[in-house]
Amino acid sequence: MTTTEPELLSVQGLHVAFPGRGGAPPARAVDGVDLDVRRGEIVALVGESGCGKTTLARSLLGLVRPTGGRIVFDGAPLELSARALKAYRKRAQLVLQDPSGSLNPRHTVYDIVAEGLRIHRHPGDERTAVAEALSRAGLRPPERFFLRYPHELSGGQRQRVVIAGALVLEPELLVADEPVASLDASVRGEILALLLRLRTELGLSALVVTHDLGLAWNIADRVAVMYLGRIVETGAVEQVLTAPRHPYTQALLSVLPEAPGSPVVLAGEPPDPSRIPTGCRFHVRCQVLAGGEAARAGVADDCRNGNLEILRADGDSQVACHWARARAVEATAGGEAGGGAAVRPG
Template sequence: MRLHTTLPDVGGPAQPLLTIRGLTKHFPLKNGATVRAVDGVDFEVLKGETLGVVGESGCGKSTTARLLMHLMDPTAGELIFDGRSVGSRDLPLKEFRRQVQMVFQDSYASLNPRLTIEDSIAFGPQVHGVSRKEAIARTHHLMDRVGLAPSRFAERYPHELSGGQRQRINIARALALQPRMVILDEAVSALDKSVEAQVLNLLSDLKREFGLTYVFISHDLGVVHYISDRVMVMYLGQVAEIGPSDSLFAQPAHPYTKALLSSVPSMDPAHR
């Protein structure tokens, strides 16, 4: 059963899937000051790639993710998805959100505790006009794909699952709308290392199977190096450096990138 139906490339195969221009989010404070959480960011996400986003806490990674999903309104900036402006008559937000989904860091808080796992995954497709029967069929297929047998887990509630199992459910829920892009905001950082490795391998398999594009946000530089094709380094709400993963980790150009990479613990006992 193949669920994913690839939408035609409106912008052509050479067109970036997502182009961000001048993305800005400022938060005014009561004392008249302004927090520049995201301060004029420009970058592109290429079709079929995994773009890793790294930086220290407070650099604007998660705010950028929420702006990409339009979970908050930007102060300024423009998003172009496959050649169409997001939020315009050409690409309304509802259609954009069907093609771009997000997996959050807190696997429990992002699930409705009153819905069974089956209902949580099937909810999104039904909102977008898919029949209940088809939505349940998709749900069971995706639960199988993420390694949770529907016969055992479909009727369970989020509190009955482990953190790793809940994050697999969140991944299945994100894929239920058959998106083209998935934004993963610290999606594995709350998991222990053995479960983290399983989820990372699952994400790689799903990317190949469904032809997905990922924006992978994390503070774990080792994980980002492992999973990403290109890496974007953020510092104080701006893009400090962006480039191919291997070359950026081997020869960082920006002083902040060099400082960030030097903070990674070494596995070599001679270089503690």
């Protein structure tokens, strides 16, 4: 994937906040995000549970209303009226994590896949469109699945039905929220291969939300690492995942079986999004700050108190970390290469 492809989806300074309970401050689930997805590109959005990934993904489909910033699709700002969202969702589809929860158990596979066609009053032959969508999703011959119910299918087949339901409207963008998290390992590779094939054959763009860095390695062109509502590191997938610069990215990668050295165990849980720390929002759990490396680099006070700007939505490798930036300056001055330990996620 080249960086010259035009953006299909552009997120600019996006904020999503939820009212606090009992007079508490609002929870800033998405707290300033710039993110682009280009035509024919797969971007992985990674991070641990509670970092805001799913809220961001749902806001991109208009399912959660942003409280600030804007979403631009195919060069036009996304309008949040019911009519505009209906037209938009014909071009951008959501694939959810749990196929069992997203499929109506009382509907046949045919009716599940045909639902989008009926909602959007799609012209043309419905039966042909459903059969083509099922076939593209890897359920062949498609007619064999028309009258089956979700409980009669395997987990992998159910996820393929979900994907077929998204494909039937011939969208340009898929937003896939943990698309293989509930599947057996033997099926995960099949679904990932399917997404890659759909990108090649149909020119689909995709934003894949995941906590699995191995999945990101295998499927994505670019990766954006999210922590406490913000992107903290982004760039080409191979660059970010083989030479991570942010301590949070390094910690996520360290627990993979093939990672060198000992796993980094982060202290505690991510802070409450209604009480985001000053300075770097990761500093209260940061192994670099706790181990004294930030102090030796002369940036410990910046880590605790110095705010970091929102990372730009372009193809460049970027990191929101005072320590990583200090190391980069030092490496440039000394002619040394920076970055974390090289890891090739499986």
